[in-house]
Amino acid sequence: MSADDRITHPWGARTPYAPGDTWPERVDMHLVDGVTEDMVQRWVPTASLLHSNGDAMDIAVRAGRIVGVRGRAGDRVNRGRLGPKDLFGWQANNSRDRLTTPLIRRRGRLVESDWDTAMSLIAARTRETLNRRGPGSVGFYTTGQLFLEEYYALTVLARGGIGTNHLDGNTRLCTATAGEALKESFGCDGQPGSYADVDHADVIALYGHNVAETQTVLWSRMLDRLEGADPSALICVDPRTTPVARAATIHLAPRPGTNLMLMNALLHELIRNDWVDHDYIDAHTVGFEELRKQVADCTPEQAARICDVPADDLRAAARLIGTGERVLSTVLQGFYQAHQATASAVQVNNIHLIRGMLGRPGCGVLQMNGQPTAENTRECGADGDLPGFRNWANDAHVEELARIWNVDPKHIPHYSAPTHLMQILRFVEDGSIRFLYVSGTNPVVSLPELARIRSILSQRRLFLVVQDIFLSETAQLADVVLPAATWGEKTGTFTNADRTVHLSEQAVEPPGSARPDLDIFLDYARRLDLRDADGQPLLPWRTPEEVFEQWKRCSAGRLCDYSGLGYAKLRARGGIQWPCTEDSPDGTERLYTDGKFRAAPEDCENYGRDLITGAPVEPTEYRAMNPEGRAIIKAAQYLPLHEPPDERYPYALITGRTLYHFHTRTKTGRVPQLRAAAPEVWVEMAAEDLRREGWSEGDLLRIRTVRGQVAARVRTGGIRPGVIFLPFHYGYWDTAAGHRPTGKDGTAANELTPTEWDPASKQPLFKSGAAAVELLRPAGRFETTGTPAAVELERSTR
Ligand SMILES: Nc1nc2c(c(=O)[nH]1)N[C@H]1C(S)=C(S)[C@@H](COP(=O)(O)OP(=O)(O)OC[C@H]3O[C@@H](n4cnc5c(=O)[nH]c(N)nc54)[C@H](O)[C@@H]3O)O[C@H]1N2
Ligand SMILES: Nc1nc2c(c(=O)[nH]1)N[C@H]1C(S)=C(S)[C@@H](COP(=O)(O)OP(=O)(O)OC[C@H]3O[C@@H](n4cnc5c(=O)[nH]c(N)nc54)[C@H](O)[C@@H]3O)O[C@H]1N2
Ligand SMILES: [Mo]
Numbered sequence: 001m002s003a004d005d006r007i008t009h010p011w012g013a014r015t016p017y018a019p020g021d022t023w024p025e026r027v028d029m030h031l032v033d034g035v036t037e038d039m040v041q042r043w044v045p046t047a048s049l050l051h052s053n054g055d056a057m058d059i060a061v062r063a064g065r066i067v068g069v070r071g072r073a074g075d076r077v078n079r080g081r082l083g084p085k086d087l088f089g090w091q092a093n094n095s096r097d098r099l100t101t102p103l104i105r106r107r108g109r110l111v112e113s114d115w116d117t118a119m120s121l122i123a124a125r126t127r128e129t130l131n132r133r134g135p136g137s138v139g140f141y142t143t144g145q146l147f148l149e150e151y152y153a154l155t156v157l158a159r160g161g162i163g164t165n166h167l168d169g170n171t172r173l174c175t176a177t178a179g180e181a182l183k184e185s186f187g188c189d190g191q192p193g194s195y196a197d198v199d200h201a202d203v204i205a206l207y208g209h210n211v212a213e214t215q216t217v218l219w220s221r222m223l224d225r226l227e228g229a230d231p232s233a234l235i236c237v238d239p240r241t242t243p244v245a246r247a248a249t250i251h252l253a254p255r256p257g258t259n260l261m262l263m264n265a266l267l268h269e270l271i272r273n274d275w276v277d278h279d280y281i282d283a284h285t286v287g288f289e290e291l292r293k294q295v296a297d298c299t300p301e302q303a304a305r306i307c308d309v310p311a312d313d314l315r316a317a318a319r320l321i322g323t324g325e326r327v328l329s330t331v332l333q334g335f336y337q338a339h340q341a342t343a344s345a346v347q348v349n350n351i352h353l354i355r356g357m358l359g360r361p362g363c364g365v366l367q368m369n370g371q372p373t374a375e376n377t378r379e380c381g382a383d384g385d386l387p388g389f390r391n392w393a394n395d396a397h398v399e400e401l402a403r404i405w406n407v408d409p410k411h412i413p414h415y416s417a418p419t420h421l422m423q424i425l426r427f428v429e430d431g432s433i434r435f436l437y438v439s440g441t442n443p444v445v446s447l448p449e450l451a452r453i454r455s456i457l458s459q460r461r462l463f464l465v466v467q468d469i470f471l472s473e474t475a476q477l478a479d480v481v482l483p484a485a486t487w488g489e490k491t492g493t494f495t496n497a498d499r500t501v502h503l504s505e506q507a508v509e510p511p512g513s514a515r516p517d518l519d520i521f522l523d524y525a526r527r528l529d530l531r532d533a534d535g536q537p538l539l540p541w542r543t544p545e546e547v548f549e550q551w552k553r554c555s556a557g558r559l560c561d562y563s564g565l566g567y568a569k570l571r572a573r574g575g576i577q578w579p580c581t582e583d584s585p586d587g588t589e590r591l592y593t594d595g596k597f598r599a600a601p602e603d604c605e606n607y608g609r610d611l612i613t614g615a616p617v618e619p620t621e622y623r624a625m626n627p628e629g630r631a632i633i634k635a636a637q638y639l640p641l642h643e644p645p646d647e648r649y650p651y652a653l654i655t656g657r658t659l660y661h662f663h664t665r666t667k668t669g670r671v672p673q674l675r676a677a678a679p680e681v682w683v684e685m686a687a688e689d690l691r692r693e694g695w696s697e698g699d700l701l702r703i704r705t706v707r708g709q710v711a712a713r714v715r716t717g718g719i720r721p722g723v724i725f726l727p728f729h730y731g732y733w734d735t736a737a738g739h740r741p742t743g744k745d746g747t748a749a750n751e752l753t754p755t756e757w758d759p760a761s762k763q764p765l766f767k768s769g770a771a772a773v774e775l776l777r778p779a780g781r782f783e784t785t786g787t788p789a790a791v792e793l794e795r796s797t798r
Pocket of ligand 1: 338657
């Protein structure tokens with residue numbers, strides 16, 4: 001199969017295998033026209049940066065340019081395979097409109113400048129703001145797409161140097177719930193399972209996870225199990241008939257916002273049938289009785305009414321999960337960005353705890369990541385955590401960190417949980433934050449309720465720094481724009497969703513004067529003259545490897561222990577899973593194999609929260625509840641949505657992804673193959689809704705919520721009647737696909753979404769909101785919203 005066919009056949013040719021066998025190799029490659037393998041001068045190792053799967057690949061270099069990519073056969077994650085975004089996406093690096101020089105706003109316009117001018121302006125503004133208003137007036141908003149070393153440096157800079165509590169990542173939009181659910185159940189973040197669990201599982205259950213479109217290589221692995229001997233059974237929980245749903249043994253399509261009710265009914269059935277490992281529960285957990293009580297009334301009939309899913313299907317799914325011997329679960333945005341997110345994700349952990357299915361081949365929980373390096377944002381504390389999964393409310397943890405950094409513990413803010421992004425925005429809105437430094441994220445398209453975000457970020461009293469590789473919608477609002485070098489142009493490490501660490505090496509020079517994010521952060525720290533308790537530079541490093549060496553010390557002894565890793569080892573061996581120590585030099589396939597958790601009061605990453613209100617559990621309460629540090633079975637009651645559909649806004653709005661684009665399309669929108677596949681926004685509706693409204697395929701519709709409106713052409717799809725789906729990728733930097741939201745109708749789904757978040761994880765509810773839909777213009781004869789094959793693949797009616 002040629003690479004070009006991979007738009008039509010995103011998962012490539014099948015390589016079936018049987019349970020317990022090794023997943024066969026298949027090497028995928030794409031080189032630019034006219035270049036053959038023997039013309040490539042160097043192959044430079046890295047891993048994919050357009051999702052969390054961490055597919056290992058080599059960059060092909062010729063004459064100082066990237067000319068293609070090839071999957072790495074030996075790597076544990078992908079065994080040579082690559083998805084369409086990775087095969088084609090690197091072309092964005094070579095775009096002619098990359099940022100190549102710093103820009104500074106002068107008399108309202110962004111004009112070209114140089115590094116020294118831009119950096120001294122930023123440093124001067126920071127110092128001035130700090131002097132006048134203190135560290136609480138400075139905020140940082142970063143990403144899940146930089147490298148480990150960059151997050152670590154930024155955390156040291158913000159928490160140890162400036163001493164602000166206002167540092168968060170866009171992981172708040174992405175995997176905050178994964179992190180929180182792991183902390184709630186196991187006392188600490190960290191993925192229990194492994195991708196190798198796919199090779200062993202007899203049941204695979206996907207909760208709100210369209211893996212076929214979002215981690216295409218992981219889906220290939222699952223498809224190969226489905227086509228091999230003794231295939232696994234597949235359960236899909238998604239209101240849409242996604243490619244996963246089409247392949248599923250059982251597809252449960254709940255009403256949006258009812259995940260928790262569905263989970264409680266599954267748990268009810270497991271307990272009623274005593275598909276429960278009582279020995280495991282007695283030896284390794286606390287809280288089972290509360291769960292039993294909580295789900296006692298959650299019968300399949302009750303859930304059938306609330307979720308609108310047949311009770312028999314719920315029973316059948318519970319039977320598969322309850323009688324399976326090796327059950328693998330994965331969870332993603334259909335749970336994390338929905339109503340009662342943490343409470344629902346925790347119930348998936350509970351299934352594994354009450355069935356004693358953890359730490360054995362095939363028995364994994366994958367509370368998935370989305371972004372390629374989201375794991376590192378969390379580990380390094382560039383989000384709402386402290387580095388090394390340390391507990392901000394535990395003075396001993398803060399003191400340990402202060403020793404590593406050689407600063408006064410009082411200097412590291414720990415008077416409350418690190419400020420979450422939605423609160424940072426509130427502080428910018430009310431004027432207490434006056435300086436905001438955004439790196440590697442595009443909030444003007446990706447945050448909820450965009451009219452509000454635009455108004456917050458374009459305030460005159462705010463000094464906004466944006467570090468990006470393109471002039472994104474957000475960069476257009478900045479006071480200073482810093483041009484970054486990116487993947488392929490810089491060196492560093494990153495960690496995928498199953499804890500596999502890869503080294504990504506520089507293959508080519510960055511365009512113009514663009515610099516690696518790490519160099520920019522270090523330059524900034526030098527100009528702020530940040531020093532430790534002995535007056536030495538707080539960030540003394542010059543290379544990523546030097547940063548990595550301190551990170552090894554910082555993570556040593558914690559669950560995410562990197563002490564046994566190093567650049568040389570990663571270079572020689574490819575992907576290795578943490579924890580990797582002197583005692584486990586080859587890394588660790590699965591956590592919790594001995595039923596021991598990192599949940600002891602003195603060890604745990606947090607004491608947990610009330611899943612309904614979000615109120616933190618007090619340390620004394622936690623100590624009383626879980627003195628021995630067992631896994632915690634936490635129950636929660638289903639509550640209805642805040643904004644259900646009503647007469648004026650009759651549709652439930654959900655948003656998400658297409659296979660062909662990554663986020664706000666700053667990269668994939670510049671790649672011809674991907675762009676052609678999905679050039680413009682569309683809205684997916686059930687055929688029966690379309691019929692009832694009297695509209696047809698291709699009609700231009702207006703979708704309206706109380707917050708804004710979007711114009712999109714309609715595709716019929718296998719979606720629940722009464723629910724509409726919008727891909728969220730379409731901002732307006734690119735006038736061919738979008739238009740500026742000066743007119744009433746935007747193209748970005750987030751014009752419509754609410755400013756609301758899960759009480760425990762603070763993750764916004766992107767998959768909710770009540771919407772009205774009306775006809776703007778009937779379809780022209782030749783109008784289409786993408787190439788026919790791509791449209792068909794997404795249509796999800798089969
Ligand atoms: N092609 C592509 N791949 C990507 C990305 C990308 O932008 N494009 N981004 C990466 C990132 S950062 C992330 S976070 C992941 C996200 O990966 P996914 O979570 O798989 O993607 P989404 O499309 O956001 O949401 C998944 C599904 O949730 C369903 N859903 C909506 N509401 C509900 C609900 O109430 N209940 C349930 N059960 N399901 C619901 C949607 O129908 C959708 O199919 O993808 C990663 N991979
Ligand atoms: N409605 C709705 N909204 C959503 C979601 C949804 O499902 N529905 N999903 C949410 C999720 S899970 C996520 S992860 C977010 C993603 O939201 P964003 O993070 O805002 O999306 P990206 O387009 O990935 O933005 C990354 C930015 O970093 C730049 N960049 C790329 N590489 C580099 C680099 O090496 N250095 C620097 N400095 N910059 C770089 C890119 O050009 C781009 O502007 O969106 C969230 N928003
Ligand atoms: Mo994400």
